[in-house]
Amino acid sequence: MTVTATKLPPSKHPYAEVIHRLEAGGAMLPDTPENLMQIIGLYKAYAVPMDFYWRDLLYIAERVFLEPLPFFKYFLPKEYLDLPNHYAGDTADLMIWRGQATAHPELLAFMERGETGKMPRLFHHLWHDRINMEFAEMCMRSMLWHRGMGGRFDPYLDSEEYKANANRAIEAYFRGNPAMLSLHKLFPEMFLEQCRQMSYYSNLGLFWEVMAPVFFEMSDLYDEGKMTSVPQAMQFLVNGIFAIAGRPIYHHVYIKGECFEIIPKSKGFTWLYEAALPYVEAVFYRTAPFRGTKSYNAQANQIPADQKDFHYGILYADVFPVGTAGIPPTLLMQDMLHFLPPYLVEYYSKYCRGQEDMLIQLGVSFQRSMFCVTSAVIQALRQALLYPLDDPNPRHLLKNRTFFEGQMDRFLRPEARLNAIQNQAYR
Amino acid sequence: MPTIVDIAISSDSFKTLVAAVQAAGLVEVLQSPGPFTVFAPTDQAFAKLPPGTITTLVQNPPQLGRILTYHVLAGKFTSTDLAKQSTWTSVEGAEIPINFEEGFEVKNATVIAADIEADNGIIHVIDNVILMG
Numbered sequence A: 001m002t003v004t005a006t007k008l009p010p011s012k013h014p015y016a017e018v019i020h021r022l023e024a025g026g027a028m029l030p031d032t033p034e035n036l037m038q039i040i041g042l043y044k045a046y047a048v049p050m051d052f053y054w055r056d057l058l059y060i061a062e063r064v065f066l067e068p069l070p071f072f073k074y075f076l077p078k079e080y081l082d083l084p085n086h087y088a089g090d091t092a093d094l095m096i097w098r099g100q101a102t103a104h105p106e107l108l109a110f111m112e113r114g115e116t117g118k119m120p121r122l123f124h125h126l127w128h129d130r131i132n133m134e135f136a137e138m139c140m141r142s143m144l145w146h147r148g149m150g151g152r153f154d155p156y157l158d159s160e161e162y163k164a165n166a167n168r169a170i171e172a173y174f175r176g177n178p179a180m181l182s183l184h185k186l187f188p189e190m191f192l193e194q195c196r197q198m199s200y201y202s203n204l205g206l207f208w209e210v211m212a213p214v215f216f217e218m219s220d221l222y223d224e225g226k227m228t229s230v231p232q233a234m235q236f237l238v239n240g241i242f243a244i245a246g247r248p249i250y251h252h253v254y255i256k257g258e259c260f261e262i263i264p265k266s267k268g269f270t271w272l273y274e275a276a277l278p279y280v281e282a283v284f285y286r287t288a289p290f291r292g293t294k295s296y297n298a299q300a301n302q303i304p305a306d307q308k309d310f311h312y313g314i315l316y317a318d319v320f321p322v323g324t325a326g327i328p329p330t331l332l333m334q335d336m337l338h339f340l341p342p343y344l345v346e347y348y349s350k351y352c353r354g355q356e357d358m359l360i361q362l363g364v365s366f367q368r369s370m371f372c373v374t375s376a377v378i379q380a381l382r383q384a385l386l387y388p389l390d391d392p393n394p395r396h397l398l399k400n401r402t403f404f405e406g407q408m409d410r411f412l413r414p415e416a417r418l419n420a421i422q423n424q425a426y427r
Numbered sequence B: 001m002p003t004i005v006d007i008a009i010s011s012d013s014f015k016t017l018v019a020a021v022q023a024a025g026l027v028e029v030l031q032s033p034g035p036f037t038v039f040a041p042t043d044q045a046f047a048k049l050p051p052g053t054i055t056t057l058v059q060n061p062p063q064l065g066r067i068l069t070y071h072v073l074a075g076k077f078t079s080t081d082l083a084k085q086s087t088w089t090s091v092e093g094a095e096i097p098i099n100f101e102e103g104f105e106v107k108n109a110t111v112i113a114a115d116i117e118a119d120n121g122i123i124h125v126i127d128n129v130i131l132m133g
Helices: A016-023 A033-064 A105-113 A121-126 A133-145 A160-173 A178-186 A188-223 A230-244 A271-286 A330-337 A342-349 A354-385 A394-409 B004-010 B015-023 B027-031 B043-047 B053-059 B061-069
Strands: A251-255 A258-263 B036-041 B072-074 B087-089 B095-099 B109-118 B121-126
Touching (some): A016 A354, A016 A394, A033 A188, A033 A251, A033 A330, A033 A342, A133 A188, A160 A178, A188 A230, A230 A271, A271 A354, A330 A354, B004 B027, B004 B036, B004 B109, B004 B121, B015 B027, B015 B043, B015 B061
Antiparallel strands (some): A251 A258, B036 B072, B109 B121
16 A cells, blocks of 8 residues: 655645545545444445346346346346356456355345245245345446446447347347237337347446455455455455456347347457446436435426436435335345344444344445445546556646546535545444 | 567567567557557556456457557657647547656656657557556
8 A cells, every 4th residue: 555645735625635535545435443344344245135136137138138028037047146257266267256156155045035934936026025136227227328428338339230239139039929020120229229228237237247256355355354444445446446447348148049249249348448437427426316305396406407417326325214215225225234244233233223223324334335436446547547646746646636636526516425424423 | 670569579678568469469450551659568567557457358359459559549650740739549549648748748658768660650668558538
């Protein structure tokens, strides 16, 4: 960890303190043992449902595809539970997590017993004792809908090449089904748009396939006592981002045993530019206004007209109404609740309403952990596009400063939780 | 005169770059008449990248090729030519900012040896791998 004394005069930015911390190699989140425990515990609790999300996202993109009545799209077949993660286990392309490449044991245990007990999967599903996959789909749709966030993936979906590839797959998928084929003839854009959505299923699935092992490994390192500070955790994420930056993003569909490359790997789309950066922008910053906190009334002007002004991501979210109607992150909080490490359950029992409001307390910790991830993204961008923190050239340091200040400007609006997370009383 | 690839191979400081160009299947392109302007990162520049970065890229030639073509301009431009304009469009398609405020800088890299002439273009040696965005 490079820590240097700031050679520049102090910043005049309202978040000067945070900026100086970033310039010293730190995170937006203060470096306290309590913060470290919360963020690592939440990475662990998030990684287990994420292990389900990425598998199911790929299953839907590759196998369910345009099924008009996808009743069973959340019922992962065994081959997708056994699908080896490319970044875990002995067969990994680049081993990030030392654990197994197939589905996580805690996930399998939950899928078998849930909160109720052992019964067929269909009953678990109907009793709503399951992973809230709708949350993953919401993130995917957010990426689909917030277009033009950089990268080549989204523009490619409008190209003639993509349309031709998609068309081939659509015709193969509905072969022998004259009703759907004539629908496709009548409304050629309809299934094409569905296909674009499927490409985003694949994109997000490939993105999370990387994040799950990264979070598992961080949790293991913490348990082994090898991860002892927030900047260390952030640096681990930065290294992870660089290590995987060049992994291909693609969309393959399997129809009757044949593979259709709708977006081939040879297009050169990369994990960093075509998945990670658009994901951070779409999900951490923008998403869509919660139905339970904002009015969509066009006369009320509560929601910006311009998508780039959307500020409803986790970095801005009000976590206190979690568990009430119209607050989408509740789905994720409920998923993470099942997989909290024991030290966090004990910690939450001591504060606020103990285990009664654990959903909200873990939501706040989750927000802290995502500020740490965003710090890692900001540091990674700085490292990739600008200068080292210990650069001897003051002109270079000033460029870093301008970059950090620009990033912090996004948190100047009152909804941003950057101020709140500076303090442990926010829980 | 030797081509851009010949110069890189004969030098001691471009071992990683040569290996990367070979892995990405770009040797033929850079042997062709071009002309090209190549910003060539040294071995030390590649060594600054965090661990794993190169491993993943070498496993995926199209993605590696994209990073490498970001280091190439179509046409032969000396440092004097490059000083005329503050951004240039790379073969990859993304823009490369170039400035001469204080020496010759390409994005966040500094040119350590400029204007090395080759048969099919020109090489400027840089001390950092540059990345799009």
